[in-house]
Amino acid sequence: MQEMKVTVDVVLFTIRARALHALLVRRGVPPFAGQYAIPGGFVRREESLDEAAKRELYEETSVRDVYLEQLYTFGEPHRDPRSRVITAAYYALIGSERLDLMAGADAAEARWFPTQELPKLAFDHRKIVDYALERLRNKLEYTTVGFQLLPEKFTLTELQEVYEAILGKKLDKRNFRRKIGLLRILKPLRERRETGRKPAQLFRFAAERFVKLKEKGILFPF
């Protein structure tokens, strides 16, 4: 019944250059000094775990209002060599258009790494990132988390690229569009993206409709 230290750690994902990236910060102090770790810190006495995760993310990346979800709680006795630390791990998603918000970041050495090329991580953080990747891949197929990685306005090709980056495989363009269309969760805008070539139709996520879909058990079958 002894008390223990409790932290939250957050795996922040985004899409850059058509690849899924995770944000890592370089540790300045032992243990694991010089190694990369996922952002996180101690839970305060008067805040919930969710609040702590939001606060830590804001303090270390100056990012707010992201999709945030609790992942799993890791509590092996010696996962931190200094003392017993229980960590509630979270993952978060941010649209690539909001990356510039990172400018004022507190943590001097924060960097995006492609999830395919992660460096050696401190503590058991590799396990946490792997778990987050697995959860993200699963949730992509039956929820709308994918939209959290896009700006408010996006093209169908951009949406497909999010799915391809996370699932790690090419999808058929026509099948992808038909299935998304059947879900009726996208609202076409009166705008097009001027991109050098043929302009592409822009859409936004129409979340209102999704509630009804969930009740009917209609999902994302990729």
Next chain:
Amino acid sequence: MQEMKVTVDVVLFTIRARALHALLVRRGVPPFAGQYAIPGGFVRREESLDEAAKRELYEETSVRDVYLEQLYTFGEPHRDPRSRVITAAYYALIGSERLDLMAGADAAEARWFPTQELPKLAFDHRKIVDYALERLRNKLEYTTVGFQLLPEKFTLTELQEVYEAILGKKLDKRNFRRKIGLLRILKPLRERRETGRKPAQLFRFAAERFVKLKEKGILFPF
């Protein structure tokens, strides 16, 4: 960075009389004295969260070797009126044939309640049970957790009753049997259950095959 109390709480499920039941213990001391709660207790310094969950379950129900899975971690600042307590919630499944093991239970006032008729629960335990029910329903459809609620040898009707109890709806007998058959995860035994009427074929779960199925992404489509 202050330290906090950390507990594990476990929702133990079983099937009785074709209905899903949860095990609750009556609290003898304040707060919430006299009310029912789910079994749980403090995590010790040198044990992992999983180990703590197994130990608490054993101490309060004298049950071992059950299916056990971490659910979610609840950490609202005032969920325990006495002090800050973080709880890693688990759920566990036990086959109905092992209920007699409960005889030597430590907790004097442990009782099974149908999940449809739960009493008022202490702390935020109602939220925990609801979350466990949701997880169980979801996992039933794409994993083999359902078998954990059955004895080693069971009939197809018994298996179907597990699915019906948890999903809360009747399933078509022929469709159910065809789908289970296609998965090829059941081994028919050279035994039948003599049950007064026409004897039913007994099966056991052939877990070996399931590994391969998971790799292929073949699931339980009910």
Next chain:
DNA sequence: CCAAAAGTGTTAGGAGTACACCCATGG
């Protein structure tokens, strides 16, 4: 011979997958 649960196939509709060409634009 009656009651009770076990066991068994077919059909129609919907979803998934594979696949190739034309279109609009800027340079």
Next chain:
DNA sequence: CCATGGGTGTACTCCTAACACTTTTGG
């Protein structure tokens, strides 16, 4: 007029869901 990415439809297969009767046994 060419290069680039945007946009579109069909055919086949497979899974799902709906549906009713016969069999075996004990009493």
